[in-house]
Amino acid sequence: MSGSYDLNALFAPKVVAIIGASATPGKIGNTVIQNLIDAGYEGKIIPVNPKSTEILGRPVVKDVAGLPHGLDLAVLTVPKQFVLGSMEELVKIGVKSAIIITAGFKEVGGEGAELEKKIQALCIKNNIALVGPNCLGLINMSDKVNVTFAPGQPLPGRISCFSQSGALFTSILDWALGEKVGFSKFISLGNEAVLNESHILEYLGNDPDTSVVMGYMENIIDGQKFIEKVKEVTRKKPVVVVKSGVSSAGAKAAASHTGSIAGADNAYSTAFKQTGVIRAQSMSEFFNLAQAFSKASLPQGPNLAIITNAGGPGIMATDACEKTSLKMVQPASATIESLKKVLPSYASFRNPLDIGGDATATAYKAALEEIVADDSFNAVLVILTPTSTAFEHIEAITQGLIDTIKKTDKPVFPCFMGKERISIAEKMFQNADVPFFTFPEPAIESIETMYKYAQWKEREEMTYVVPERDKAKAAAVVEEAVKTGAAEIVEYQAQQILKAYNMPALASDLATTADEAAAAAEKIGFPVVLKIASVQISHKSDVGGVKVGLKNAGEVRAAFTEVTERAAKMRPDAHITGCLIQQMAPKGTKEIIIGFKRDAQFGPLLMFGLGGIYVEILKDIAFRLVPLSKEDAHNVIREIKTYKLLSGARGEKGVNFESLEDVLLKVSQLAADFPQLTEADFNPVLVNSERAYVADVRLALK
Amino acid sequence: MSGSYDLNALFAPKVVAIIGASATPGKIGNTVIQNLIDAGYEGKIIPVNPKSTEILGRPVVKDVAGLPHGLDLAVLTVPKQFVLGSMEELVKIGVKSAIIITAGFKEVGGEGAELEKKIQALCIKNNIALVGPNCLGLINMSDKVNVTFAPGQPLPGRISCFSQSGALFTSILDWALGEKVGFSKFISLGNEAVLNESHILEYLGNDPDTSVVMGYMENIIDGQKFIEKVKEVTRKKPVVVVKSGVSSAGAKAAASHTGSIAGADNAYSTAFKQTGVIRAQSMSEFFNLAQAFSKASLPQGPNLAIITNAGGPGIMATDACEKTSLKMVQPASATIESLKKVLPSYASFRNPLDIGGDATATAYKAALEEIVADDSFNAVLVILTPTSTAFEHIEAITQGLIDTIKKTDKPVFPCFMGKERISIAEKMFQNADVPFFTFPEPAIESIETMYKYAQWKEREEMTYVVPERDKAKAAAVVEEAVKTGAAEIVEYQAQQILKAYNMPALASDLATTADEAAAAAEKIGFPVVLKIASVQISHKSDVGGVKVGLKNAGEVRAAFTEVTERAAKMRPDAHITGCLIQQMAPKGTKEIIIGFKRDAQFGPLLMFGLGGIYVEILKDIAFRLVPLSKEDAHNVIREIKTYKLLSGARGEKGVNFESLEDVLLKVSQLAADFPQLTEADFNPVLVNSERAYVADVRLALK
Secondary structure: OOOOOOHHHHHOOOEEEEEOOOOOOOOHHHHHHHHHHHOOOOOEEEEEOOOOOEEOOEEOEOOHHHOOOOOOEEEEOOOHHHHHHHHHHHHHOOOOEEEEOOOOOHHHOHHHHHHHHHHHHHHHHOOOEEEOOOOOEEEEHHHOEEEEOOOOOOEEEEEEEEEOOHHHHHHHHHHHHHHOOEEEEEEEOOOOOOOOHHHHHHHHHHOOOOOEEEEEEOOOOOHHHHHHHHHHHHOOOOEEEEEOOOOHHHHHHHHHHHOOOOOOHHHHHHHHHHHOOEEEOOHHHHHHHHHHHHHOOOOOOOEEEEEEOOHHHHHHHHHHHHOOOOEOOOOOHHHHHHHHHHOOOOOOOOOOEEOOOOOOHHHHHHHHHHHHHOOOOOEEEEEEOOOHHHHHOHHHHHHHHHHHHHHOOOOEEEEEOOOOOOHHHHHHHHHOOOOOEOOHHHHHHHHHHHHHHHHHHOOOOOOOOOOOOOHHHHHHHHHHHHHOOOOEEOHHHHHHHHHHOOOOEOOEEEEOOHHHHHHHHHHHOOOEEEEEEOOOOOOHHHHOOEEEEEOOHHHHHHHHHHHHHHHHHHOOOOOOOEEEEEEOOOOOOEEEEEEEEEEOOOEEEEEEEEOOHHHHOOOOEEEEEOOOOHHHHHHHHHHOOOHHHHHOHHHOOOOOHHHHHHHHHHHHHHHHHOOOEEEEEEEEEEEOOOOEEEOOEEEEEO | OOOOOOHHHHHOOOEEEEEOOOOOOOOHHHHHHHHHHHOOOOOEEEEEOOOOOEEOOEEOEOOHHHOOOOOOEEEEOOOHHHHHHHHHHHHHOOOOEEEEOOOOOHHHOHHHHHHHHHHHHHHHHOOOEEEOOOOOEEEEHHHOEEEEOOOOOOEEEEEEEEEOOHHHHHHHHHHHHHHOOEEEEEEEOOOOOOOOHHHHHHHHHHOOOOOEEEEEEOOOOOHHHHHHHHHHHHOOOOEEEEEOOOOHHHHHHHHHHHOOOOOOHHHHHHHHHHHOOEEEOOHHHHHHHHHHHHHOOOOOOOEEEEEEOOHHHHHHHHHHHHOOOOEOOOOOHHHHHHHHHHOOOOOOOOOOEEOOOOOOHHHHHHHHHHHHHOOOOOEEEEEEOOOHHHHHOHHHHHHHHHHHHHHOOOOEEEEEOOOOOOHHHHHHHHHOOOOOEOOHHHHHHHHHHHHHHHHHHOOOOOOOOOOOOOHHHHHHHHHHHHHOOOOEEOHHHHHHHHHHOOOOEOOEEEEOOHHHHHHHHHHHOOOEEEEEEOOOOOOHHHHOOEEEEEOOHHHHHHHHHHHHHHHHHHOOOOOOOEEEEEEOOOOOOEEEEEEEEEEOOOEEEEEEEEOOHHHHOOOOEEEEEOOOOHHHHHHHHHHOOOHHHHHOHHHOOOOOHHHHHHHHHHHHHHHHHOOOEEEEEEEEEEEOOOOEEEOOEEEEEO
16 A cells, blocks of 8 residues: 555556457447557557457457466456456456546446445555546557547657546547647546546656646645645646636536536635646647647747737737737847848838738748847747738748747747638648747747746745744644634634734733723733623624723723623623733734635635725735745735735835735644634734734634 | 718729739739639729730720729729829729729828828819728629739628738638638728728628628727717627737837827727727637627527536536626526437536537437527537547537527537547538637637627617706816916816816815905815915925815914915915815715826727725726716726725715716716817715715816
């Protein structure tokens, strides 16, 4: 039960046995063997079938017992009722890996789900790298392996892809065939009884034949493990995913489809962002990025040049660029001088560089050569509209561009706007492994995503610090609350936790008599706030349980008596501990909400926003998964749209950000320390130019 | 100079003369004739050339004088220096319309621009419907006319398209050829010396052969006329435009490209929205909408059904749907019963309807038949992933869907996810004139746009009212200010205008002495605000010129003396009229900003937003072009994101919306009444549950 599976045996097996091999063309047990043969597989194929002697020219073995010991890979296509038995037999011959293509397990629930649990336990116990059940199989073009029943063979290439949906697997393959995009590995994950996206990511991260990892996901079973594995991969190569089930309706559909509950989409988005995973928002973006990342190098800066044979598309591309973080700088003056020698006088000699509707191959090639040689630019978009001249010279123009693109290490994206008559160019670019776009917008968006990934790869290491705290003291409070069966930790108990974590709170003390209250107020300093303290009374103002702006000891004493007497009368059921005496909030503070919610997949998801209408109406919130690094604490504050309100809008002083970041890191630590805390609201946290104060806190328990 | 041009002569000429006809293939003067012949033109073609006798089998006329009187259409391809002379000759024979393909006019500036002005004046004087100069020409497939030099012939169809860019014209044609999308009219507008988008829109609106109008625009010369014409068209058929030059950088490129200054993008967006013009945000959206509108009927409601052979894409489509105003309702129970009879038991029987990866033509057809028969749904998306079964039956599945689609009047959008092996289906759908998509997201976005357009078509008439006002009184103030050369109308003068328009202002009066100030304050009621009144002092607080919360006559007198003396000392240059005494703002009010800015193309653009940070930091603003209808005034308030703050968030009372709408209509009227006012800020307008008050106003003059 080590959990370290032999994925080499799975992806590059020397021997493959097909359990349920069939001599009938069209049957899955036949298609898998045919695909393996068509892929040019160089290892040994052993069909297993009790009745046949030869299938597709390969000698057949009668049963699993007849297979060689230490078999690399078994592919199971037998009916559902025979799967567990076959797996038990395979354990006996010490199989290293298996793919169960057969469906009818967890996804149908009931008996199927029970059966899958047994198979899962068997594989885990015996360290069998299992893919499926209920999957299409896998492809490894680098080693000429194709054990799927998907029609057709993909082209070889450097993208590796995993899919939690078999149908999407076929769509991606078909799209890739049409676009001449090639793959190294391609895995249909099925029900993920043993191997899931985290195992595959780890393997693909270390795979020298994989340059880009793509994935279609519906859910992640172990969020923490995913985060741990994927952030190692994104250090080395881009990971692009499409994650469905964003909407509440979508999430419902996901649940019924995969038989497991999808996590909240915010947690997914945050996990992807914090680990550098690129999340495509649609299938078309997914495919555009596959093309871009696999066929072009990363831009080393934000500066985009646009070459075009028409003004209109140049303007549209400029519009599209302005929506991104890319920049449209101007060419160096030396470049302009050189361009003037090779282009006609009516060219624009600025960015976008309009070389005119009658530009031929010479103009396109010369312009691109000058632009890629100019250090001002990090990426180039080359637009062509099929004017009569362009149409006449389309092959020469395309060839000239390809020749230049092959000599530069900057990403160059041709964008030929049309369909019918530019199709020859599309094919030429595809065959030359150059990314090709029909519209400027998706090309520019792809370049921006690549630029952002280049920045991610170059980023500094994050700094994680454990803030000083008295964990034992906090633990005592939490455990006591759990013991009493309380749903929440509030007020005095919550204040104890703030103290244990050195969180800057408004000074406060619990008083059980009017005299104690007056003494506490003297100590804190006037004016003070007085609040009824009772575990049973959560809505204090309903019982008139809050008095603000008390200016002296007399007022405090009177308030104590009034508040406790009224509460006792109105809520005879409640045990009244006394009153909480609290420092008044200083002036000029901004209200902040900090909170966390424990996500089923990813653990505590921390939320940051400005209090009141900003969170409630404008939904201006930023998220991070716990633990936060120092950089996270810094950045999460700057991610909200209303950040300017904190940094000093309209001539105000900015708030003390360090103090706010300190609170964030301590909330993060608290969430990490106590899994018993399911949700928390630090609301409001008050902050001015001096410091931050936690004015109120509620901690929800399991 | 009537301005009513004979566009029938232009689009459906009985006789066409080509001035500058050439016998040399590849020359524009030859290509135009060849295109006309290839289009199957049934009228008379007269090549005009001094040297040839026959071109492409047509007898040549030596000069313009030899052309028949009252000629329908002359197409000019002669060099620039001969264009004006040719036009003068054409006037003599009473030509009805002309297309100048030749370039080198306004777009190059200088002499070219001068020449264009002469041609323009000539055509306007003689009522010649001129297209160009600097254009590709026009196509009218309904009447077999093609007088362009663009390569190839489009397919006939019901879309008509205009383009302000010749290059984009070629892109759109090529895309349409590839997608088998057909056109009725196709016009390259060039420099728009005479005919512009407004003339063309009016013509296409009345054209029985045009069902959908598409346009590529860079700028509009006469915004008011565009609005007037286009809103008549959108009543009858959809108008879809792409407008470039959105970004500041893009607008710069537009200016250098078209030789005219582009209007602010907000004004364009607002004009499109107020007239029901559908603005595509990208070329791909433009093309998707062309396909959708021309090949499918409008959905009569928001309810979308999704049929799919795979769960994952169903979830993704559901996600995409949730981002729109479309709804995913469930099938009627009778439909579910019927579906159970025709689909396998493992189908999902809900929306999205997952019919399984092994669905064949029978399942697809039966599912679609049941779904389109169900009144619950207004539109259907049919997803196919190329599973082995789907791939095997793809032609039968496609044919079955086509047969069903042809029988229903609901829009049905097939979305086949892939490229290589689904291409046969794509071709079949194209040939059957059924819209086809590769990805669910753009299909769903297109359906939503069609649904919104269907709602626009059904909308109520707008109500325009002229609020009661004393225009003469306001005019006197404005004219006086203009006469004195003031840059702004502020304070007392501005208050007079508010009064003339019956705008609810805070009570205020001008006092020239301390006693007058005290008397004014008594009349208004304490407390009051006192502000220095001087045309030269616009930043009053810089000279300590504002005192708030004055509680009695004594305080008012003292403040008057203090404020006027200090201002006189600090600004000896300024003429001090006295002080303005103003009612204090009532409590519980929200601050609103209402303003307008006169746009060069579209006239006054009115702005509405919440004051302070909402406008400044969150840019939460809504726009309308003047005049506002009553419905506009109602809706513009509800368009901002922070609307909930006005309607009564967190238990507050909502504001008096009628009172706010009244102010909006009066500001609109003021902007319409006085073109001298270039900009205005009613800031703040205060509003509570009782009423609105204009607390301050600045009106900028030309």
